[in-house]
Amino acid sequence: MPSDIRVRIAPSPTGPLHIGTARTALFNYLFARHAGGTFLLRLEDTDVARSTAAFEKDILDGLHWLGITWDEGPGVAGLEEAGPFAPYRQMQRLELYAAAADVLLAKDLAYRCYCTPEELEAERRAREAAKLPPAYSGRCANLTADERAAREADGRRGAIRFRVRPGVVGWNDLVRGRVEIDTANLGGDFVIVRADGTPLYHFTVVVDDAAMQISHVIRGEDHVSNTPKHILLFEALGHPMPVFGHLPLILNPDGTKMSKRKSQTAVADYIAQGFTREALVNYFAFLGWSPGTEDDVLAMDEIAGRFELEKVQKGGARFDRERLEWLNGQWIRRLADDDLVARLLPFTEAAALAGVVDRAPGEAELTALLPLVRERLSTLASITDVVGFLWRDLAPDPATLVPKRWDPATTIGGLTAAREALAAHDPVTWEADELEPPLRALVGARGWKAGDLFMAIRMAVTGQAATPPLFDVLVALGRERVLARIDAAVAALRAAG
């Protein structure tokens, strides 16, 4: 299904992969996939002061991990940079911007501005004091050749400003319909190339989108007010206009634009906490979009098949971590055994390394545990909350060892009797089905409630009130440890009291 549709994500490596970037990338990817178009990635690294190789790697790896892969763009995970419009890093495309700037300068669509930052700052303050919107005055807009020469002789190189023409600029936004903005509100002629010669975002984005033949510019709503500047630049450069679409923003729980301050914004943190790519993709897609049916657990390809920009919401969506966790649980329950084990392993190993548990389980051990943990995991990392007691020593706490309806003496009696019954049990049939009847019989004989005895044993052998089914736990622990832990619990109870 060949298509001329070409979309892109253009992250800036000035921070780790942000949820908002991932979501915008996903929507572009879905749009391309749905239409059989091309999705490309371009690094906007012209903010040299803040860009780093580490952030770049985090972004590329993160998107790749999520399954948001590009048809053209920088290399990742051992792959080479690929695509007919390489390079895909703006700092390697400097000649293009310089050439484009020369064209604008030659046509007098742009001019050199020699104002210093201090002068600009003073101007801004003056306008603010006069209660005027901040805007460049255009002081250098009509310098004569002599005046320019004089300034250059002073050693000033000058930034390049684009002449903003008067009038109204409008476009038919794919998600919000007709939008029109008077260029008088753009803040005057804006800088497209810094005095040091490096180009600025508004300029590079247009030069590159044109060069890379981007057909649809799909980005966050925070770019709506930038779009007129871009349209003006496309016009000035004589390039065909792409279609624009502005996505609603992801918001903090309080409704403001998502920020590090109020939310966890780094995708890497979600990965580290054990969220699956399936859940993250599923959740991001449903923030601002819905298939229009009552499905809510959908995989990437199902989403791509149904994705339409026409169905995206106009208003921003608050980030709801509880819903994400629910979705994550849904996806964890859907994973195949070997897949789940492979994804769990790094988390148990990390827990061991961090000292959360004393040792990490092997693949076979984890596989055997799957039936006990699978439906109890909201994140992969929560595996140690569920069965961490299997991999670490316990320190019996007399205060929590006694079930609600029991007293210490009864508990000691219960545990002792249970220990006897378990010790008498044939070690070769140490299985859940085999272990339960004798303990039930004990309960009947003593007139206890099954729940109380079981809770006493549970606390003694796991140290937790919430665990997978007790008899499965006894099997997982093994006879020796069960008996030893009960002994330790009884001893602690006696010592306490």
Added chain:
RNA sequence: GCCCCCAUCGUCUAGAGGCCUAGGACGCCGCCCUUUCAAGGCGGAGAUCACCGGUUCGAAUCCGGUUGGGGGUACCA
């Protein structure tokens, strides 16, 4: 301040004039299952569709205004 955008349960949303006494999901509450915790099943509370006017036989859906919220206002991206 100025410009732009948005507005359905607490949250994510369905809804594109009559099918809506507004549907689903998360969360919450209850019941069932049950040795605990989950998972699952069932049920419940929860939205006068921000408000006010209009258009229409009929409006959550169209129009206008108000209010509220958000975004932008750099030699950042």
